[in-house]
Amino acid sequence: MPGFRIVAPAVWAAVVVLATLVVPEAFGATSTWVSRGTDGALSYRAQSDGDRIPDFSMVGYGAGWVDLPATPPVVVTVTATTGDATSRIQTAINSVAALPIQANGFRGTVQLAPGDYEIAGQLKIAASGVVLRGSGRDLTSGSASRLIATGTSTRDVISIGSTSAGPNYSGFSKVAIADSRVPVGATSFTVASTAGLSVGHTINVNWTSNQAWINANNMHLLDNPWQPGDRQQNSDRVITRIEGNRIFVDAPITSAIETIYGGGTIQRYNGFTSGGRITNVGVENLVGQSLAARDELNEARAWSFVGVEAAENVFIRQIEARYFPYSATLAAADSKFVTTSEARSVLATGTITGSRRYTYNVEDGQLVLVADATASEGRHDFVTGSNVTGPSVFVSGTATSANSDTGPHHRWASGILFDNISVSGDQINIRDRGNMGTGHGWAGANSVVWNAKADGFIVQNPPTATNWLIGSVGTLVTEGGKVGTYDSLGTRVSLGDTTTNPTDSLYKAQLAERRATGVDLRFWVGDQGTSWTSGTGGWTNWSRTLGTRTNSSAPSARTDVVFNVTGSTALTMRPGVATAVNSVQFDAPTASLTLRVGGTNGQLTVGGNGITVFSGSQTITGDAGGSGATGDVLLAGSQTWEVRGTSQLVVNARLGPTVSIGTLQKTGSGTLTLTANSGGVNAFKASWSLAEGTTRLTNADAFGWSYNDARVASGATLQLAGVGLGLANGTLTLGGMGVSGSGGALRSLSGTGSLAAGTGAVVLTTGSTGIGVDAGILTIARTISGSGGLVKTGSGRLVLAAANSYSGGTTLLAGTVEASSAAALASGSSAGRITIVGGTVTLPAD
Known part of the structure; x- marks a missing residue:
């Protein structure tokens, strides 16, 4: 491959021979896995089993829908004095916690004046709506607020949430997932029953490994073999829609749920135990320091600066962590929607060995965002723990003088994005760690390294999952014949929005698209066969062939379906039974697509977003027989049909219904041809508005009533x-x-x-x-x-x-x-x- 240089094999610390490729830096490629369609929307390529790169945009505070909040009004100010300040600051926190929650979701802020505060114990924020704020991080000017941990206990200096709280499932039984396979990236699936479930309910989506899965991934060969039930993925999700026995959730599944590998269940939460999971909590503008002076050998002291457990919608903003042996920030069990922003960790100390210097640690949280963070002299600077369920994102982070690698650390963390992460001194890895530790095995699955830079990369695919290395610059290392899924090595990939997203961040592009209105569900069909026929089962079977390749359910009346094809193979799509969609859109510049509807192939109802052809020459054809309301394509109200550029759309399907639908507008400079060949007459009632381009009739009655x-x-x-x-x-x-x-x-x-x-x-x-x-x-x-x-x-x-x-x-x-x-x-x-x-x-x- 151009730009690659083969170097001599080397011996790695694990005593295996590695083949190494040096990857120089270049700019401006397009990924084959995520790219922009002609309409500017992101399009995702899926594998034959339906797995794809997930949508990571819902991570962090507020599920990504909102920016980090402004600091709430200060209620209590604490000044610096000599001696232990734990009690004085905790009393201030408790006083704010006793206040009512305001309309903005917060009670108020505890403000620390500039100065040093000795903390012999632990500061606990155990109530919603409380913010602890310092006066800054500039120690040289005297304007900083610094918490200096004293004492010998290994602890978090600031604890957010509760170590004893957890999901309460009392009164609700587990319900089996009925699908034989729920692919990576899916946001919907079928269950045995939706009785007792409603939109807005929080559920746990569980997959538990069986022996067949362990064997498939060769984890039975470890010195300390994995056992059935060891590996679990518990996805904390909220139901957003219910259609029959299909439920839709607010974030994608990040590890495939397969019947042959143990299947899955859902179970509704009945709140949380021990006071519940708190929300809307912040820590900002603070310096935290473990011991008054840096000490490389003394480990009897505070290990981490800020720990979060059983809390959601948490922001940790503009903090500095100094001298900590373990973590600057730690997202532990039942933490969710946590954002660490603009944090820095300096002068990490303690023995450089296992279980030390995990700087930004998603230990057991999910939907976590670490953005614009820096670290120096750490080991695993951007890292996850065992059985961690995604999505979670590390974006725009820098690690210098790293003493070990960044990446999932052990035992199947899934759905993690390392986006524009730079590591100097070591690698970014998603790999089989084998017998390292106590049998770490496959550390990560269905995770992505995107536009990153490091001394090297070891990215490997487990037999039952995928890990992507895309647009990244460094030395590619292959180990033991295990490889990953690579794309644009040595050349950063572009998403085409350099004004608003100059680093071509995947996360930022996904977030911008989700916050915008009218995001399409895109059906990517570029590498499949030339014809899809559903046979019995209609859209269900059709979507197993096509829809599952995009990790979606069968289309619904709220779905904008985009047939996005990058190849040149002619394709025919046949839905099988009657269905309704919000719009049909074609984006296939070099392929001719035919959507065959009506009669035995299924009547199609098109909603308010109409039909759009972004590129290519496309056809909607119908089956002969019938007319009027039994037309092949029914128009559900006023709509616009747009044929852009030099594109063409030929519609020889019959259009209905016989009741008035309002206005049908043709826009775009391309050509729309109406033939009504399948039944001879279009009987629909609408006022035509030909605003742009050419509308061609090959049948005098194709214009309808x-x-x-x-x-x-x-x-x-x-x-x-x-x-x-x-x-x-x-x-x-x-x-x-x-x-x-x-x-x-x-x-x-x-x-x-x-x-x-x-x-x-x-x-x-x-x-x-x-x-x-x-x-x-x-x-x-x-x-x-x-x-x-x-x-x-x-x-x-x-x-x-x-x-x-x-x-x-x-x-x-x-x-x-x-x-x-x-x-x-x-x-x-x-x-x-x-x-x-x-x-x-x-x-x-x-």
């Missing part, structure tokens, strides 16, 4: 391809000269067609309105009115067969205009005026 109105805006064209127009009783309003200002707003391409007489009319708006007949004959047998003038283009013949009243005169640029009566050339201020630039005018005999 005869009373439908249609308006062609200036710059748009209605083309008749060898046919007439069947809107005998509707009004056709024309404006302008058509696409590119020529050819006509109404343009007949060939053959013999007519606008038959009826109760409808043709209206020419102000200015010149083009009617083109490229070849053949077009007869307009209904009245033409309005203040505009008629401009005839093309070499064919235009027959004016009615008594017309348009007042702007007639201009002939080419071909023939035949007036079948004296009144055909209109009356009014320009009555009978004909300007002949070219061509022939045929007038009736006297």
Whole structure:
């Protein structure tokens, strides 16, 4: 591969031979696993089993929906004095904890004045809505608030939450997950029963390993073999939607749940024990220090600065940790939605050995965010513990003088993102650690190293999972023949939004998209076969083939389905049974896609977001038979169909229903072709608005009910391809000269067609309105009115067969205009005026 250099094998500390690739730095590649579609939305490639890179955007305070809060009003200020300050600060914390919670979710702030505070014990924030705030971190100016831990107990200096609280499941039994496999990244799955469950309930989604899974991952071969039940993933989730026995949750599954490997269950929380899980807590603008002076050998002292357990919506902002042997921040059991922001750890001390210097430690929390943090002289600076369930994110962090690697440390942490992390002095690894420790084995699964930089990388795939190394710069090391999933090594990948996301952070791109409105559910179908037919089971089976590859459920009326294809293979999609979606969107610049609907393939109802073609030449086709309300595609209300650029959309499916749906608008500069071939007639009722581009009819009745109105805006064209127009009783309003200002707003391409007489009319708006007949004959047998003038283009013949009243005169640029009566050339201020630039005018005999 260009840019790679093979170096001689080396011997690693674990006494295995490694093959090493030196990866230089370059910029600007596109990942094959996450990239932007033509519409600018993120598109995810999935594996054949449905696993994909998860959405990490819901981590951290407020589930990512909100920025970190402003500091609540100060209620109590504590000043620095000599001696132990534990009791004075704790009393202040308790006084704020006794206050009522305000509308912003907080009670108030304890403010520490500048100075040093000796802490012989532990500061405990055990109530919601409390913030502990210092005056800064600048020790050189004297403006900092510094907590100096004294005493000999190994502890967290600040404890948030409770070490005794935990989920209470009393009154609620476990319910089995019914799907044979729930893939990585999924946010929905089927359960045996949803009785007793409602939107907003918190549940535990559990998967527990069995012996088959242990054997599949070769963990039975360890000196200390893993045992059934050792490895569990407990996903703390909130139900967001229920459809029958399918439930939707607020964050993705990060380790596949498979029946053959133990299956899974859900169980509803009945609150928390021991006072519950607290929320809305903050610690900021503080320096924490273990001992008054740095001591490399003394470990009988405070080990960590801030620990969080059984707490959610926690922010730890702009702290500095000094001399701690274990962690600057620690997210422990039942911690959730925790953000550490702009923290720094300096001068870590203690023996450089196991169980030391885990600087930013997601020990057992989930949905944790560590952003813009720095560390020096640590060991495992951005790290997770055993059985950790994601998603969790380390983003824009820097570790210098590292004494060991960054990455999942042991025993199957899943769904962790290392995004724009830089490690100097060691590696970033997601690997099989084998017998290290007491049998660490596979340390991480379904985790991602994205646009990172390190001295080296060991990223390997477990047999039942995937780990991705994407866009990262450093030395790639392969160990024991185990490899990971690599993409764009040595070249940082771009997500194309350098103004708002200059580091091309995956997390930041996902977060921005989720906070925006109208995010699509994208069906990525680029590497699959040429045809999908559901057979029995309809959308369910169809989604097992297609939908599970994007970790989604079958589409619903709230779903925007995007067929996003990067290859050139023609594909046909057949849903199987009737279904409703919010929109259908195509993004396939080099592949021709066909969505076959109606009849045996399933009627499709399209909701308010309509149909969009971002690229390529795409088709929606229907099955023959039936008409009207039993059309192949039913339109559920007013909507817009957009065909962008030079794209094309051919719809030869029948459109329904027979009740009025409002307005159907065509936008975009591309071409929409309506044929209604599958049933002969479109019977739907709607007012057409052709705002941009070309709309082509190959069937006179493709525009629907005869009373439908249609308006062609200036710059748009209605083309008749060898046919007439069947809107005998509707009004056709024309404006302008058509696409590119020529050819006509109404343009007949060939053959013999007519606008038959009826109760409808043709209206020419102000200015010149083009009617083109490229070849053949077009007869307009209904009245033409309005203040505009008629401009005839093309070499064919235009027959004016009615008594017309348009007042702007007639201009002939080419071909023939035949007036079948004296009144055909209109009356009014320009009555009978004909300007002949070219061509022939045929007038009736006297």
